[in-house]
Amino acid sequence: MIKENLKYVEGEIEAACERVGRDAHEVTLIAVSKTKPVEMLKEAYDTGVRDFGENKVQELMDKIPQMPGDVRWHMIGHLQRNKVKYIVGKVCLIHSVDSLRLAEEISREAIKQQVEVDILIEVNVAGEESKFGTSSEEVIVLVREIAKLPAIHIKGLMTIAPFVENSEENREVFQKLKQLAVDIMRENVDNVTMNVLSMGMTGDYSVAVEEGATCVRIGTGIFGERDYSV
Numbered sequence: 001m002i003k004e005n006l007k008y009v010e011g012e013i014e015a016a017c018e019r020v021g022r023d024a025h026e027v028t029l030i031a032v033s034k035t036k037p038v039e040m041l042k043e044a045y046d047t048g049v050r051d052f053g054e055n056k057v058q059e060l061m062d063k064i065p066q067m068p069g070d071v072r073w074h075m076i077g078h079l080q081r082n083k084v085k086y087i088v089g090k091v092c093l094i095h096s097v098d099s100l101r102l103a104e105e106i107s108r109e110a111i112k113q114q115v116e117v118d119i120l121i122e123v124n125v126a127g128e129e130s131k132f133g134t135s136s137e138e139v140i141v142l143v144r145e146i147a148k149l150p151a152i153h154i155k156g157l158m159t160i161a162p163f164v165e166n167s168e169e170n171r172e173v174f175q176k177l178k179q180l181a182v183d184i185m186r187e188n189v190d191n192v193t194m195n196v197l198s199m200g201m202t203g204d205y206s207v208a209v210e211e212g213a214t215c216v217r218i219g220t221g222i223f224g225e226r227d228y229s230v
């Protein structure tokens with residue numbers, strides 16, 4: 001099932017790229033494996049997936065030693081400052097940085113461990129109250145502050161679009177995130193690049209790819225529905 005799902009998703013990404021004249025190699029498929037058992041991750045790994053996304057520090061810590069060493073782990077969930085020390089040096093990208101205090105903690109821990117940490121700034125583009133992320137208005141100020149910190153590097157932006165029935169409704173959200181990245185790039189802030197746009201999930205990744213996503217985070221579309229009752 002996972003193999004077929006992956007094939008389908010990859011085909012959809014390629015089709016979306018083709019529609020807008022993009023190269024499908026520009027898009028990284030992150031398999032979001034939260035709540036799923038390691039056997040399923042291994043199945044995805046065996047069909048070629050190397051990028052996995054998790055949203056909880058504990059689950060990430062449990063899974064990392066059970067998977068091959070060449071997996072690139074992505075922290076995509078809300079991160080508490082007291083848990084930063086567990087994931088610095090273990091994940092390739094933290095997608096969910098939305099405050100200076102969190103970035104300061106990551107920077108401190110990176111120095112301590114003598115590593116460099118790549119991050120994305122999470123933006124709550126649609127302004128949903130239930131969501132984490134900085135606002136579109138505040139993002140540039142936050143970028144300038146975080147850029148000054150040692151051992152931490154801003155690589156781009158991430159957003160979680162609203163849950164919608166029709167993915168077209170999120171096109172504007174993705175366009176806004178892309179535009180924010182362009183605006184930030186124009187500011188030429190030292191230590192900041194905007195090459196990564198992490199946007200698009202199972203329900204709306206084709207639209208996100210059409211609008212410039214370089215990372216799509218797909219869980220249900222690869223591993224099936226999640227069961228939170230167990």
Ligand SMILES: *Cc1c(COP(=O)(O)O)cnc(C)c1O
Nearest residue numbers: 032055076201202217218219220
């Ligand atoms: C769970 C999750 C996803 C994947 O969601 P699906 O709809 O299952 O593809 C993507 N991004 C984040 C931040 C998530 O928490």
